Amino acid sequence: MDLATTYLGLPLKHPLMPGASPLVDDLDVVRRLEDAGASAIVMHSLFEEQIVKDELAAAFHRESHEESFAEATSYLPWQEDFALGPDQYLEQIRRLKEAVAIPVIASLNGTRPGGWLDYARLIEKAGADALELNLYLLAMDATESSEEVEQRSLEIVREVTRNVKIPVAVKLSAFYTSLSYFATELDALGVRGLVLFNRFYQPDIDLENLEVKPHLELSTSSELLLRLRWLAILHGRVRASLAVTGGVHTARDAIKAVMCGASAVQMTSALLHHGPGHLAKVLTDLTTWLEVNEYDSLRQMQGSMSLAHCPDPSAFERTNYLRTLQLWKV
């Protein structure tokens, strides 16, 4: 069965790949993912905060006590080749490239333009095949309008696309007033891919210690539905290739995403839950389904259920809301 797809301009043997997570920090796991058939590797994100804080913290801890006291003008040895945390990330790119033959997509995560964007260039230099730019944003500033938020995001994207030659994907959240418009804006900046959607970590409350605890709930297939709708809406309206992330656990999930327009299908929770080998199972199931249902190739079904091609576009639109409500019986 021909499962070939093209994502970010990269020809892939099929659309299944691990999504950005710490899973790929371990080279052994990465090799197992490749063995399981992953078509590409998406690295976990290098965060703006990590880049900036690492840089500032190293300088602060080193310098804040320097040149204050006659007996000790410093307290830590000077290391000419001292590397910051982000540099390890670059090193990891190099290691991954050496370890696997499939494309390596690095990921950079931030919300404000700044010095950290320099890492896009360094990531390219380190050998990444593409860059996923994660605009993980919680718009909490009451003085900043949605337009300003979007302009800020576009500025980041502009800065990155201007400085690198490798394809750039943008990972979005679903929370935009006009996602379609924003997507076309990104498209105009030369973005080669859109990744739908980010999952927000949702902190929990520790009642005993009165503290907010970071919390991560793995996704379920039910989260896929929101993504299917937007894949379907955006497919064909933007030049950028589409990827789905969040809620793909089975081959059926993957098939739905591809039918709605996904060129790439990223899996994270399922792999964290079942292990890297799960990707092979999904791949087998996908192949079997296509064969059983007599598809010629994966491309044949790609976008077949998008807004443009599906039998009943209204199902993706506002009418769906009405219909669903009416179907709901107490």
Add this chain to the structure above:
Amino acid sequence: MTAPTAPPSASPARAIIDANEAVASVAFRLNEAFAIYPITPSSPMAELVDEWAAAGGTNLWGDVPEVVQMQSEAGVAGALHGILQGGVLTSSFTASQGLLLMIPNLYKIAGELTPFVLHITARTLATHALSIFGDHSDVMACRQTGCALLASNSAQEAQDLAAVAHAATLETRLPFLHFFDGFRTSHEINRIEPLDDATLAALLDEAALQAFRSRRLTPDAPVLRGTAQNPDVFFQAREAANPFYDQAPALIESVMERFASLTGRRYRLFDYEGHPEADRVVVVMGSAAETAAETAAWLNRNGEKTGVLKVRLYRPFVIDRFLDALPATTRSIAVLDRTKEPGAPADPLFLDVAAAFEEAVADGRLEAGARPKLIAGRYGLGSKDFTPAMALAVFRELSRSQPRRRFTIGINDDVSRSSLDYDPAVDLEPADQSRAVFFGLGSDGTVGANKNTIKIIGEETDLHAQGYFVYDSKKAGAVTISHLRFGPRPIRAPYLIREASFLACHHLSFLDRYEVLNYAASGAVFLLNAPGTPDQIWNGLPAEIQDKILKKRLKVFAIDAYKVAREAGLGGRINTIMQTCFFALSGVIPPKRAIEAIKTAIDKTYGRKGQELVRRNFAGVDQALAGLVSISLEGRTCGGNPLPPAVSPDAPDFVRNVTSLMLRGEGDLLPVSAFPVDGTWETGTTRWEKRNLADEIPVWDPDVCIQCNKCVLVCPHAAIRAKYYEPRCLEQAPETFQSTDFRSREQPGLRYTLQVAPEDCTGCTLCVQVCPAKNKAQPRLKAINMEPQPPLRLAERANYAFFLDLPQPDRKTQKPDVKGSQFLTPLFEYSGACAGCGETPYLKLLSQLFGDRSVIANATGCSSIYGGNLPTTPYGKDAFGRGPAWSNSLFEDNAEFGYGLRLAYDRLEASARRQLAGLAPILGDQLVGAILGAAQAGETDIAAQRARIEVLRGRLQGLDTADAARLTLLADHLVRKSVWIVGGDGWAYDIGFGGLDHVFTSGRNVNILVLDTEVYSNTGGQRSKATPMGAIAKFSMAGKDVPKKDLALMAMNYGCVYVARIAFGARDAQTINAFVEAESYPGVSLIIAYSHCIAHGYHLSHGLEQQKLAVDTGYWPLMRFDPRRPASGKPALVMDSPPPKIDLADYTRNELRYTALEKSNPDRARDLREQSRIWIRQRYDAYRALATPPPAAP
């Protein structure tokens, strides 16, 4: 910002460096191995060779020199001796007490005619006090060792003569002590012409090197050295080396000539500088020669005939060359010594000069009548500045028909009347030179920026540049004063600037605390970092400051640098902002060019690490000039408030008259009579020094507080305190004074207050971090919360004063737990330790629990500096005038010193008991029996014994016998004394371990507290044997690859030593338990205390969390080993923390000392962490086995 060190082989045409770097560069390239040990001010040389070697730098022969750290300078000397006997070129760096520890080996090395160079930053020897600063007392203590002594007077000379020494030692076979003035030369940045590898290679005599090699000890050609000789031959054999000393001067001269031909810089054994027909000459060694020479030049320009004879080769002292160098016209000579030899006819250089003339007359080389008049002066002890004004006074003295034969210069000796008068207003500095003085905070980066400024000017222009930096003796809120000179000619001014054409004050509060404006020349530019409009700034200045500004007609500029820095995201780092303003205002180079250079430097410093800091610093630089405003003096008057007094008017006379001058930076003005004659000082003086360091201070919320007193325990500065008291005590309370009901079933109806000392708090936030109580409505808030200090200062000052006057809770009723211990008066308060220091809470606790009857022997290190560095001491007294008596002997001997104190007290107690028993019939058997039989187990017992002693004193008063008088003097020794031997890991694990180990076996009642920061903290974070595996430290750049020494296990091994390992941030109750048990144990007790430190590389506000993690990962297992326990059938060892429950990485990932290795060498870091995990597990298992009760007998 710290500039990366250039590799030593790179030799540009000019370099802007200090003597330490210049010398280290030469030594690195000309040696194959180094044995090193840190000691101020030589440590930077050792650090540099270690860094270069770690970075793969090579010597002239293409090898990376081996650099090894030893446990002490004595160890270094032994290792050097061995390396030399093995035929390998070696060198080291030291000063002061370190040099003294090497003396035995120096005799050996010289006696065996072994080529070797030791580079010495000449530093004061500890006598009545320790001083880290410069004079020649250390090298003068070596003049009899047989080593050659070679003096350099500047960074250039230090580099050049270092090379000469290394070449000459091979040819002469005499070991060389090459020295230059500690700090003044070692740390002064100046422009020098560096020596390239080719020059160094050309200087060395290959044949001499081969000859040295061929003398090595080897079984292939065996010989015997180090024999013991008998009276029949020792003397002759000792004289056998004489020809080498005879021929050495000519060989050294030939090396100097070779050097001159290679570089154009000519040195001689004695260099004369001045009028060729001088009638008056100063003979001097070291940096003062430069000052004297410049002064002589000024005098000669004004028609006088003066000169300076610089002694370079002090040993061997070559009389002929000395006489050759002197102008024949010399009529009077002042020999200046930078050392003091009490009781000698004169100080040593003078005696050598006098002997030279005596010889010259005896040899007939000089007519007896032509012998110049000789006078001897002493100057510059402990880095006392030697200025042209002082040199001028010496030349003037030589002009007198009856000059003083012995004098001091630079002080006001109103006791022995030894000092020459001089006019401090004399300023001989050239008019074409710019002088700038900057007052900065240590943490704001001022010194780093100034070093960078010097580099910019030195590299961007043809101007010469010089920088010297005066640092604080406090670690928290340290003040720095930078002295910068720029000019078209070489700058030979090794003394502080008196009158600057540019003066900058980087923190407004300095104007209140120091005589900042005294440094301003008339009409100078004065740059002030202050918020507000020009009018607001002017009106906010104290009247005295306004007056000085107007009288000196200063050109005043201001910038709110903190605001600019904040907006640029630079926090409190205002250095590049102020640097930009300096360039804009000083006009040394065009501002635009300067800004480009600053940005280049920023990019060079930070660019490799990422762009964010570059971006932020660029923003700071770009915004600096926009924020700079001029404050016109037009129409200004002195309407400001008066300056606050340096200390409270309530302070004792000594504090007001003496200490306060030191606090204001005017200690130089104090006469000899102001000082104690034997180094004995009053305690309890930090309380008079209100430093107001904290931007934010903790504010108490009584409604949330659970009164656990944990915050009081952890405060490193005793700046937050708790009391409970009768409600009636509140009758006169200030309006804002807070209190709440005291939570106590035993003592109902009382009130409780938690009070902050607003002007003593450093704002470290440890108290807030430890507070376990949360506000239920707003869990972000705790029972104490940080709030800005300025609006609270006045009210809280009054509240704190009121609090201190409240009655202190009764010691006798306090339980020995966290809460109870913190109602005891801290007798260690407001130290100058780093904000958030991990050591001082232990000392404060010690002082609370036992301070009123303790004596502390303190090893040199951080704890001796914040404990005993003038002007003030944190050790205090209680309401009865009792408190810790404290002394520092040396670094290496502290265990023995404390042991000696114990012996003394045991003798005194025995003597008192014997006398008491003898007087029982007169004093009453019941009283005497009660005193002699008193248990003195706890506070109640101690109080009862003290009451008995009072009764005893009363009865003794009525007796007029010698026995009664003797007993009166010793009666206090009938109360148990607590001897504490305190020091850091550098002392306990390394340099002092031999003595410590010996004391372990003594069985005497001493308590040893090791404040374990796991590095030599005071000298800048060098590795000790306490440094953990996998951490980087200076001298261990690649990460330590062996585990931390298990001092606890070693002590437990004896079976008779009480041992505890504690971490107050992890289990405070265990800490207190350990202190109480250790003190009660009637033998040797050892407490090893985890002490977080700035050298670990994280913000100390997280110190307590790191302590918890250290314990939870099993890295720092808490335990107590009590040799008394087996008597009750229990194992001596009790583990106070569970097996490792979280991974080591959870602890190490938060500290730069570990993460730095993770990032520079991830594989090695991983490997060392894995080895550490295994070590931790094995160690815990071993402990657990020891802590397991033996199986019951069948």
